[in-house]
Amino acid sequence: MMDDGRTKLDDTVMLYVCVTCRKAGEPETETRPGARLHAALADALNSPSPIRIEPVECLSGCKRGCTIAVAGPGRWTYVYGDLDPETSVAAILEGVRLYGETTDGLVPWRSRPDIFRKGVLARIPSAPLSPKNPLPDRTS
Ligand code: FES
DSSP: OOTTSOOOGGGOEEEEEETTOOOTTOOOOSSOHHHHHHHHHHHHSOSSOSEEEEEESOOSOGGGOSOEEEEOTTSOEEEEOSOOTTTSHHHHHHHHHHHHTOSSSOOOGGGSOHHHHHHEEEEEOOOSOBTTBOOOOOOO
16 A cells, blocks of 8 residues: 555455346345445445455356455456355455455465355456566567
């Protein structure tokens, strides 16, 4: 974090929350569980924070809602499902905090919150788009 309270780009962790998620077998409600999860996480985050939360519509994990994705420059991206807007908020924020303490996004398995161990849907390598993580040199 910089002295004025803002965060550098490389400190930023993106927390994407699917706001269109429903729970399997749950009847349609006025506010979808994904939107409730997003609201609860946004309320719980302190500002300024190196965690930036963004609502998204569908992370292609619809059968395992609620879903989130965690990403950061130079870090692996993770997609998690089976999250609950009423009971998962503290564990999600702890998992994202641990993720933010890494340079590559790889939190040791035993340190991950249980809901991240059981609910991981995908892990995706970081895109080689930053000076910290350039394209591999294929000329030599
Ligand atoms: S609607 Fe949430 S993952 Fe598809």
